[in-house]
Amino acid sequence: MRSVRPHNTRKAGLSPGTLAERESIGTAAFITIMSYNEASLEERNITNLDELKQYKTSDKVSWINIDGTEDSESLSKIGEIFNLHSLLLEDISIAGQRPKVDDFDDQLFATLNMLSYDDKKNCISVEQISIVLGPNYVLSFQEAGGDVFDPNRFRIRTSKGKLRKSPSDYLFYTLIDTIVDNYFLILEKIGEKLEDIEDALIAEPTEDILNELYSIKRELILLRRSIWPLREVLMKFEREEFEQISPTTQTYFKDVYDHTVQIIDTLESFRDLSGGMLDLYMSSISNKMNAIMKVLTVISTIFIPLSFLAGVYGMNFENIPELKNKYGYYIFLASCFVIIVSMLAYFKKKKWL
Amino acid sequence: MRSVRPHNTRKAGLSPGTLAERESIGTAAFITIMSYNEASLEERNITNLDELKQYKTSDKVSWINIDGTEDSESLSKIGEIFNLHSLLLEDISIAGQRPKVDDFDDQLFATLNMLSYDDKKNCISVEQISIVLGPNYVLSFQEAGGDVFDPNRFRIRTSKGKLRKSPSDYLFYTLIDTIVDNYFLILEKIGEKLEDIEDALIAEPTEDILNELYSIKRELILLRRSIWPLREVLMKFEREEFEQISPTTQTYFKDVYDHTVQIIDTLESFRDLSGGMLDLYMSSISNKMNAIMKVLTVISTIFIPLSFLAGVYGMNFENIPELKNKYGYYIFLASCFVIIVSMLAYFKKKKWL
Amino acid sequence: MRSVRPHNTRKAGLSPGTLAERESIGTAAFITIMSYNEASLEERNITNLDELKQYKTSDKVSWINIDGTEDSESLSKIGEIFNLHSLLLEDISIAGQRPKVDDFDDQLFATLNMLSYDDKKNCISVEQISIVLGPNYVLSFQEAGGDVFDPNRFRIRTSKGKLRKSPSDYLFYTLIDTIVDNYFLILEKIGEKLEDIEDALIAEPTEDILNELYSIKRELILLRRSIWPLREVLMKFEREEFEQISPTTQTYFKDVYDHTVQIIDTLESFRDLSGGMLDLYMSSISNKMNAIMKVLTVISTIFIPLSFLAGVYGMNFENIPELKNKYGYYIFLASCFVIIVSMLAYFKKKKWL
C-alpha cells in the first residue's frame, strides 16, 4: 500500500480492448480447478489450457482459479475458450481497476480488491481479483498466488453448508462474501492501532505517534477508495435483477451489502476519530510549548532583574555609598529574597506554577 | 464504549447463516414471558424451551424476552420453534450489527442498539437488541440482562394506556419507542457535560478540559454510528407498508421517526458546538502563550540593556572617567530610571501591559 | 438560548400520547379570542373553558390564543372540545419540539419556534408555538405570554388588508408569515454584531472578541437547528395539497417559503463569515506573537553578546593588557557601537524592524 499512484497503466492510446503486454518476465498462470456437485468433487491443477474446455459444458459446478494475470498469452486462450469479451479481458489483465460489475449476456463479471493484512510488513496488501460467473462455472483471476479462499475450499471439500448443493451463482456469492468478510479483519487491525495510538497520545504525544497517525490516515484514504465503489457494486447485486443470479442467492447479497455499509460506517468513524486525535495531538503540543515557555519566563523574570542588581553593586564607581555600609551585603541578599518570593507569589497567582 | 473496533466478528469465511459458536462459557439464556390480553396477564420465567411452543399459537399477545444471546444452543432451539430464518439467527447471535429491519414473510425483524448511560463508569454503554414481531408474539433478544423496558412492563401490568388492548404490533412499537426515548437521556447527559466544559473553558482552559472534550467528540462519533442507520430503519417503518404492522400503529411510528430526526439534529449541533469549543480552546492557548511571551519580552527588554550598562561600569579599565565622577553612580541610577520608564511607556503604547 | 440540552423531556417510557404532567406550579392557561367576519369583530378573554364550544361551530373566523402550555388540565379540556388528537396534545405540551406540520383529517397542526431578540439579556429567546387550523378557527398555543403577533391583531382590528375578508386558512398563513418575518430581525441583529466584530478584529484582536465570536457561532448553530426543519415544513405547505388550505392561500405560502430559503442562505453566509473571522483572529494572534518574539530576539541578540564583552573586561585576571591601554574604554565603546549598528542593519535587512 506504499504507492499512491493510480495503477491503471494501460499505455495511453493503446487500442481499447487490447491486453497489456507486460515485460513477459511474468511467471506463467497457475490454474486450479474444483469441479463438484452434491455427490462428487474433482480437484486438480491444469497446465494444458485445452483441458479447460470440458468445464465449460460440464454439468457439475466448476470453480476455475487462475493465479497470475500477467501471463497475457494464457489469458487470451482462456478468453477464447470461455468467450470472454475483449474489454473484460483487458480489465482482468490491468491491475488497479475500480471495483465494478458488468453484465455480458450469459456472463457476469465482477472486479474486486482482495485486502489482507500483511503482519510482517505491518501494512495492508491489496490484490485485484476478477470473478466471472458463467452458467455452471466461476472463473477467478488473481494477480498472484495466495488468497483468502481457504475457508471456501474447506467448505467445498467437507460438504459443509449448502455450497455443494447449490449452483454456480451461490459459489460466486460465497467468494465475494469471503472477500468482504476479510475487510472486517483489516478494520479490526486498524481499530486496534487507533486504540494504541490514542492511549499513547493521552500518555505522551511524540513525533512517532504523529507519523503513525498519519500512516493510518493514509491507509484509511486508500481503503475508502477501495470500498466506496464496492458498495455500488453490491448495491447492484442487491437491487438489480441479474438473470445469472437466482432470487434465492440475491437475498444473500443483501447481507453482504449490509456488511459493506457497516464497513463504510466504521471507516468514516475511524476517519473522524483519527481527525480528533490529530486535533488532540496539536493541542497537546501547544500545551507543552506553553509549559516550556512558562518555565523559561519564570526563571528569566526572576533572575534577570536580580542579575542587574548584582551588576549594579559590581560597578566600580568610586562613590557608591551602599557599598560601604557594613550590612549592605545582607540588605542586598534580603532584597533578593523578597523579590524572589513576591515574584513566585505573582506566578502562583497567575497559575504559571 | 471503549472499543473503537468493529464488533462484527463472524469468523471470516464461516458459512453464511451459521451461528457464531463462542467459547461456551456464556451463561445460559434467561427467558421471561408476559402473555396478556385485555382481561388477563400471565408472567413467568421459562427454563424448558419446549414450553415456548404454546405461545406461538396462543390467542393472547406474548412478549418473550431472551437475555443472553451467547447461548447459541438455546437460540437454535428458539429459532426452530418460531421458524426464524438462519440469517436472522446469525444477526441475533453476533453483537455489533448495524441497526436494520428485515421482512421475513410473516415476521418482521429489527436490530437496534439499546443505549444507556452508565453513571458509575461515566460512559455510554451499548447493547444490541433484536426484536422479532410475529403474528401474536414479540421476541426480544438481548445480549445480557438489564434493560430499559421497565416502564413497558409496568404499563402491561397496570393496564395503563392502550397497550393491553392492542395486538402485538403495538407492543413492538412501544419497545422501539422506549429505546429511542432513552436516547434523549443520553443526549441530555452529553448536553450537560458540554455546558460544563463550556463554562470551564471560558473560565480557564486546561488540558483536562481538552481531554474531556475529546472524549465527548469520541462519544458523539460512536453515537452517530448508532443513530444514523436507526433513522433509515424508522423511515422504513413510516413509509413502507409492512403487512405485519397495522395502519393505526404505523402512524405512531411517524412520531418515533420525528424523534430520531430530532436526535440527529441535536447530535449535529453538539458536533458543531464541540468543534467550536475546540477552536475556542486552541485560541485561548495561543492567547495565553502570547501573554506569557509578553511578560518575558517586557522583562528581558528592560533589564538586558540595563545589565549591559551595569556591566560596562563594572569593567576594570584603568581609565573610565565616569567612574571618578562624584555623582557618577547617581547619574547611572537616574539613567536606568529614565530607560525603565520610557520602555514601560513604549510597552503601554503597544498594549503589552 | 443558554441551554444546549435537547428539550424534549417526555419521561422516557411514558405512554405515548400522554400529556407531560409537570410540577403543577405552572400558572393557569390564559385564553384570548378574536372572532371576526368582514362586518364585525368580537374580542375577549375566557376563563370558563366551556365557553369555547361556541367558537367551534360559529360561522365567524375565530382566533383562539392560549398562553401557558404547562397547564395540562386546560389543555386536555381544550383538546376534548376541539377533538384534538392525543399525539397532537402531547406535542403542544412538551417544549423543544422540532418544527413540523401534521395533517389530522379536518385539522392541520403546525409547530414552530417563535424567535425574538431579547435586548436586555442580549440574546435570542426561543418559544415554541403550536398552531391548529380548523374549519373556521385557529388555535395558537404559546408557552408563555408575550408574542410577535401584535401586527396581526392590529390588522384584524383595523380591517387592514384582506385578513378580515378571508377564511381561517389565511389567518393561519399570516401568523406563520409574521413568525418567519421576525427571523429577519434576528438575522439583522446578528449581522450587525458580525460587522462590529469584524471591525474590532481588524482594529485589534482581543480575547473578548474571540468570546463574542464564539457566542455568535453558538447562536448560529442553534438557529440552524430551528430553521432547517422549518424549511421542510414550509416546503410541504407550498408543494403538498392540504385540503384545509385553499389554493389562493397556498400561493402565499410560496412567498414564506422563499423567505425561509433566503434566511437559510444568509445563515450559511454568516457561518462562513464567522469561520473566516476565526481564521483571521488566529492569524492575527500568530502575527502578534511573531512581532513580540522579534522584539525579544532583537534586544537579546544585540545586548547579550555586548554584556559578555563587558563581563570579559570586568574580570579580575591580573594580566589583561587591554585594561591598561589608555584608550581601552573608548575602543570598547566604539566596538559596542559598531556591533549595535551592524546588528540593526542585519535586522533591517531581515525585515524584523
Next chain:
Amino acid sequence: MRSVRPHNTRKAGLSPGTLAERESIGTAAFITIMSYNEASLEERNITNLDELKQYKTSDKVSWINIDGTEDSESLSKIGEIFNLHSLLLEDISIAGQRPKVDDFDDQLFATLNMLSYDDKKNCISVEQISIVLGPNYVLSFQEAGGDVFDPNRFRIRTSKGKLRKSPSDYLFYTLIDTIVDNYFLILEKIGEKLEDIEDALIAEPTEDILNELYSIKRELILLRRSIWPLREVLMKFEREEFEQISPTTQTYFKDVYDHTVQIIDTLESFRDLSGGMLDLYMSSISNKMNAIMKVLTVISTIFIPLSFLAGVYGMNFENIPELKNKYGYYIFLASCFVIIVSMLAYFKKKKWL
C-alpha cells in the same frame, strides 16, 4: 458589498403584498422606453405614467426600463397599468431579494442581482434588478440609475444580431444574458487579485496580504449567495416549459445556464484556492517564527554560558588561583573560542544555521 446584513427589510408583520413605504425622500422613478420592430425604433423618456398604457397593447416590442424602485407611488401605478400581482410588486420594491423566477399567468417575473465592479471603491457593487416579461413588452426595474445594458441598447439601435427581429422573450433573454456575462468580469477581477496575493504571499507574507485575502473570501461568500440561487433560476428556464418563452429562445437559455455553472465552478475553485493560500500563510508565519526563535536560541545558547564564565572570573574571592596565572586571560579567551566554535558546529549539524 460592505453590509453583511440581510436586506429584506419588510417591516415584520406588514400585510403581505404591501409596498414598502420608505421615507419618501427617494427620488422619483425615471422611465425610459425603447419600442421597436424590425423596421422602426422609438426611444423616449416618460414622465406621465399614463402614456405607458399604449405600450401594453402596442404591436411593437417595448422595453420599459424603470430606474428607482423606491418611488412606491409610481410602482403602484405601473403595477395597475400592467396588472402586476401585488406580491410581485412587493418583491420589486424591497431590495435584497433572493434571485428567483415566478410565473404569473401571462407574465414571467425574474429577480436577479446585477453585479458590477466598482473600480474606485475597489469592491463589488450589487444592485437588484427585476424583469417582467409580458406578451409584447419587457419591464426592467432597477434600484437606481446606471446599468450594464449599454451593449443591448447599442444592438437595438444598430439592428445588430437578431434582436430587432425577435419577439419580447428574446429581449428578456438578452438582458439576463448580459447580466450573467458581467459576472465573468467580476470573476476575472477576483482571479487577478488572487494571483497578486499568491505572488505576494510566496515572496513575503505580511498582515496586509492576510487582510486582503480575508476580504476576498468575504466577497466570494457574498457572491456565492447571489449566484447559487441564480443557477436554480436558470435551470428553470432551461428545463421547465414557460409558455411565455418560445422553444427557440429556450435553447439560448441552455447557454446562459452553462455559463452560470461555469461561474459556480470557478467560484468554488477560488474558494479552494483562497483556502489553500490561508494555509500557506499560516505555515509561512509558523516558519518565520521558527526562524526567529532559532536566531534567539543560537545567540542565547552561545553567550549565556560565556557570560557566566566571564562572571566567574569577575568575582572578588580573595583566592582564585586562575586569576594569578600569567596566561589566564588568554586561556580564557581560547576556551571561549572553542566553546563558540563547537556550539556553531552543533547548530550547523542541527540545521539551525
Next chain:
Amino acid sequence: MRSVRPHNTRKAGLSPGTLAERESIGTAAFITIMSYNEASLEERNITNLDELKQYKTSDKVSWINIDGTEDSESLSKIGEIFNLHSLLLEDISIAGQRPKVDDFDDQLFATLNMLSYDDKKNCISVEQISIVLGPNYVLSFQEAGGDVFDPNRFRIRTSKGKLRKSPSDYLFYTLIDTIVDNYFLILEKIGEKLEDIEDALIAEPTEDILNELYSIKRELILLRRSIWPLREVLMKFEREEFEQISPTTQTYFKDVYDHTVQIIDTLESFRDLSGGMLDLYMSSISNKMNAIMKVLTVISTIFIPLSFLAGVYGMNFENIPELKNKYGYYIFLASCFVIIVSMLAYFKKKKWL
C-alpha cells in the same frame, strides 16, 4: 496552468452566437485530413478551405483536424461548409469552456480539455479541444498545434484494431478515449510528486516542500475543475441515446466513463493525502519549535541563575564574608556543579533532554 482567471472572455454584452474577434495576429488555422475506409487511406493538409466540401459527402470516414481556433475567418468558413450552429462556433472559438456535450440534429458536439504534462516547465498544460461528430466525418478543433493523438494516427495508418473498419462514431470515441487516457499520465506524475514530497516531509520538513505541496494542491483544484464536468459529459454518452452514436460504440463509452470515475476517485484521494501532508507539515513545524524552545529554556534555566550567583560575588560590598574564605571559590564552583547536575536531572525527568 498559471492563470487562475476564468478564460471565458466573450466580451460581455456581445451578441450571443458571435465569434470572438481577437486581435487577428493569430496565425492562420492549419488543417490536416485523414480520410479512410478499410481499404484505403488519404492523408493530406489543406490550405484552400473549399476543398473541405468533398469530405462532407464522401463515403469514407474523414477526420479533419483544425489547429488554431483563433483564426475566426477560417472558423466561419468551416462552419458554413459543415452547417455548424452559431452557438457551437462561438464555443469553439472561445477558450476556457466547461467540458460539455451538445446535440445538434445530425451533429454531436463535445468540448473537452486536453491535458498534457509539460516536463520542461514542470507543470500541466491545458488545451481546449472541440470535437464535432457528423454522419461520416469528425472535426477536431484545437487551440494550437501539438496534441496527444499520435497513437490514433498510428492506428489509422497501420490498420491496427477495428478503427479502420468502423464508422465515424468509433473514431469520435477513440479520440475521447485517448484524451481521457492521458489524464492517467498526469495523475501518475502528480502521484510521483506526492510520494517524493511525503518522503521529503518525513525526512525533514522545509519551506520548499511546503511550496511544492501548495502548488500540487493548486494543480489538483484546477484538475478537479476540468474533470468533474467531464464526468457529466461521459455519463451522458453512456446513459443517453444519441442517435449519432451506434449502440456498439456506446458500450465502449461505458469504459471511458469508468475511467473518469476512477480518475475522480484518485483525485479525491490525492486531495485527502495532500491535506494530510499539510497537517503533518504543520505538526512537524510545531514539534521543531518545541525542540528549539527546549534548548533555549534548558540553557537559560541553567545559566541565568548561575550568572546571578557569579554576579553576587562580583559585587564590591566592603563586607562580604564569603569572599575572604580561603575555599570560597571552590565552594562556589561546587555549588554551581550541584545546581547544574540537579537541573539536568530535572529536565531529564521532564523528558526535555
